[in-house]
Amino acid sequence: MLSSTVENYLKSLFLLDPRGEKEVATGELAKSLEVTPGSATSMIKTLAQAGLVEHRPHYGVRLTSQGRTLAVHVVRRHRIVELFLVNVLGMDWSEVHEEAEQLEHVVSDEVITRMDDLLGHPSHDPHGDPIPSADGTLPTRTLQTLSFCNEGDNVSIARIGNQNTEFLKFAEDNGLLLGRTITIKNKNEIADSITITTHEKEVVLGLAAAGKIEVEHV
Amino acid sequence: MLSSTVENYLKSLFLLDPRGEKEVATGELAKSLEVTPGSATSMIKTLAQAGLVEHRPHYGVRLTSQGRTLAVHVVRRHRIVELFLVNVLGMDWSEVHEEAEQLEHVVSDEVITRMDDLLGHPSHDPHGDPIPSADGTLPTRTLQTLSFCNEGDNVSIARIGNQNTEFLKFAEDNGLLLGRTITIKNKNEIADSITITTHEKEVVLGLAAAGKIEVEHV
DNA sequence: AGACTCCTTTTGATTAGCCAAAAGTTTAAT
DNA sequence: ATTAAACTTTTGGCTAATCAAAAGGAGTCT
Numbered sequence: 458m459l460s461s462t463v464e465n466y467l468k469s470l471f472l473l474d475p476r477g478e479k480e481v482a483t484g485e486l487a488k489s490l491e492v493t494p495g496s497a498t499s500m501i502k503t504l505a506q507a508g509l510v511e512h513r514p515h516y517g518v519r520l521t522s523q524g525r526t527l528a529v530h531v532v533r534r535h536r537i538v539e540l541f542l543v544n545v546l547g548m549d550w551s552e553v554h555e556e557a558e559q560l561e562h563v564v565s566d567e568v569i570t571r572m573d574d575l576l577g578h579p580s581h582d583p584h585g586d587p588i589p590s591a592d593g594t595l596p597t598r599t600l601q602t603l604s605f606c607n608e609g610d611n612v613s614i615a616r617i618g619n620q621n622t623e624f625l626k627f628a629e630d631n632g633l634l635l636g637r638t639i640t641i642k643n644k645n646e647i648a649d650s651i652t653i654t655t656h657e658k659e660v661v662l663g664l665a666a667a668g669k670i671e672v673e674h675v
Numbered sequence: 676m677l678s679s680t681v682e683n684y685l686k687s688l689f690l691l692d693p694r695g696e697k698e699v700a701t702g703e704l705a706k707s708l709e710v711t712p713g714s715a716t717s718m719i720k721t722l723a724q725a726g727l728v729e730h731r732p733h734y735g736v737r738l739t740s741q742g743r744t745l746a747v748h749v750v751r752r753h754r755i756v757e758l759f760l761v762n763v764l765g766m767d768w769s770e771v772h773e774e775a776e777q778l779e780h781v782v783s784d785e786v787i788t789r790m791d792d793l794l795g796h797p798s799h800d801p802h803g804d805p806i807p808s809a810d811g812t813l814p815t816r817t818l819q820t821l822s823f824c825n826e827g828d829n830v831s832i833a834r835i836g837n838q839n840t841e842f843l844k845f846a847e848d849n850g851l852l853l854g855r856t857i858t859i860k861n862k863n864e865i866a867d868s869i870t871i872t873t874h875e876k877e878v879v880l881g882l883a884a885a886g887k888i889e890v891e892h893v
Numbered sequence: 894a895g896a897c898t899c900c901t902t903t904t905g906a907t908t909a910g911c912c913a914a915a916a917g918t919t920t921a922a923t
Numbered sequence: 924a925t926t927a928a929a930c931t932t933t934t935g936g937c938t939a940a941t942c943a944a945a946a947g948g949a950g951t952c953t
Contacts, residue, residue, distance in 0.1 A: 462940065483901060496941055498902055503939090515901060515948060545763070546789040556783055563777035571764040680910065701931055714911055716932055721909090733918055733931060 461562040464531045465490060466500055467509060468561075470520050471528035475595075480517025526593055533589040534569055535561040536582035541572045543583045550583040551625035584625075585616030585635050585671065601674070603641075603651065604667035610641045612672035619669040628670075631660045638675060679780040682749045683708060684718055685727060686779075688738050689746035693813075698735025744811055751807040752787055753779040754800035759790045761801045768801040769843035802843075803834030803853050803889065818889035821859075821869065822882045828859045830890035837887040846888075849878045856893060 459467075469489045473481045487497035505512040509524035520528060538560045542553040570591070573579075580596045581587055587596040600615050614637050617628055628634070632655035642659065643652040651667045653660055662670075677685075687707045691699045705715035723730040727742035738746060756778045760771040788809070791797075798814045799805055805814040818833050832855050835846055846852070850873035860877065861870040869885045871878055880888075 460939075484899095492940090493942055494901060495903075495943080500940080502902095542786070546786060546793065548785065548789065552785070556786060559781035560778070563781055565774055565777075567766065567770070568760070568764060568774060571766065575764065678909075702929090710910090711912055712931060713913080713933075718910080720932095 459527065462500070463504065463509075464527070464562055466497075466504060467520065467524055467528040468531045468535070470510065470518065471525065471532060474519075477520060477525060480513065480519050482517050486518065529589045529593045529595070531561055533591070534564055536586055536588040537569055537572050537576070537579075538564060539582045539584070540576055540579055540588070544576060545572075549629075551622045551629065553583065554620040555622070581616075583635070584618075584620065585614075598673070600671035602668045603653070603662070603670040603672055604664045606641045606644070606651070606672065608641055608644055611638060611675050612641070613638050613675050614670060615673045616671035617669065618671060624666075624669070631655070632657045633660070633670065639672075677745065680718070681722065681727075682745070682780055684715075684722060685738065685742055685746040686749045686753070688728065688736065689743065689750060692737070695738060695743060698731065698737050700735050704736065747807045747811045747813070749779055751809070752782055754804055754806040755787055755790050755794070755797075756782060757800045757802070758794055758797055758806070762794060763790075767847075769840045769847065771801065772838040773840070799834075801853070802836075802838065803832075816891075818891060820886045821871070821880070821888040821890050822885035824859045824862070824869070824890065826859055826862055829856060829893050830859070831856050831893050832888060833891045834889035835887065836889060842884075842887070849873070850875050851878070851888065857890075 466486070469486055470481055473485060473489060483497050483501065484494050486501075487494045490497065501510060501512050501518050504510040504524065505518075508521055509527065510518050510520055512518045535557045538557040539550075539553045542548040542556060543550055548556070573591075579588055587598070589595045598615065601612075602618075603612070606612055614633055614635055617625065617633070617635075619625070633639070637655055639653045639655050641651065641653050645651070646664075649664050651662050651664060653662070684704070687704055688699055691703060691707060701715050701719065702712050704719075705712045708715065719728060719730050719736050722728040722742065723736075726739060727745065728736050728738055730736045753775045756775040757768075757771045760766045760774060761768055766774070791809075797806060805816070807813045816833065819830075820836075821830070824830060832851060832853055834853075835843065835851070837843070851857070855873055857871045857873050859869065859871055863869070864882075867882050869880050869882060871880070
């Protein structure tokens, strides 16, 4: 059995580099886990010892295929739990992330399988993130961030890349829900802002925030 | 926030003495948690420090009202989770105890409240154990163990006081399910056994096992 | 090359829990 | 009143994970 800590390190490495394309810097990993760089270094050594990561000192760290498999399963548990909390228990999408952060380390495969069945083998969680299948494969979609859209584009919201509760509440309050179609009214690079309309409202977002919203053209 | 370890110590103290009638011996507590007596002693000191238990060295330990309140909430979480796993996810009663042992430490009050609502504010878990209400009160029933029944008695099974998976599977396989009515065919103190019939089968139990099955007269 | 900056790694300490085994208490039996 | 048995507590040591701060590498700029 892996400790919650180890699972979190693996999960963070996966989320920082889902395709396994690059080496992740120690500092980047440390920041995402909110630990000091020294703590990350020492855990990286432990993980390398266990064959879960490859470490090139001073350059970075990368999941081995074994480590990646474990990480994907943690992510699967997280996302299924999130969707279950929203669809079955009726919780708000803005509050399930924290809850799933805890549950992902303790729910058994048996429970995950049953939740998955009950949910009808969903492909995406409440934030639009893909749910890895039991065998570890990930559905892929090519999405564009809202910040790269142009005036006049009609797009559908496909993913919110920010789990922060306040951000999600803001999105919800402004009609920025998954599947909702929006129109880009105005984009102003200088003012660093983008104006969109949902069928209800007009909303102005900074480009940094718009960069966390991913869309599909319709 | 209490650690899982602390929650488990409090829960064990509660389960070993649900009424708060007696002092629990260090060794008894240690055995129920599967730790050495020395470990229990040192944790007891920590708990006493925190005001969660009273400790009379060499005599025993007892929950304070603060400690009892916390313990009852752990038990509530455990039992609601168990029932949820059985009634909503369709798991077998013999396997939910272990799962709930983990989940009880991480599920939020929000989730427990929603599970409780979905289940319709149940009074007992799948093993017949009472579920404390959110304010900490416990439903009480007066039950008799099967081992104290006499030949000819007709009784209904109300509780199984043994969470062991094998025991629960055995019970299930032999029709010893909650609410099922059984008749005591024969009791033999010398042979240390009791013979009962469900509407299907005749089953012989040792008196120790029968002592773990609680019943109501019908 | 030297100096500087920005990382990363190392070092030394801390905390929660655990165990094994030594030392100490209580109680019951002679 | 001793002794022995049974239990509890103390002591010393271990592991996982953390931090703060010192030391060490890599790359950049002159």
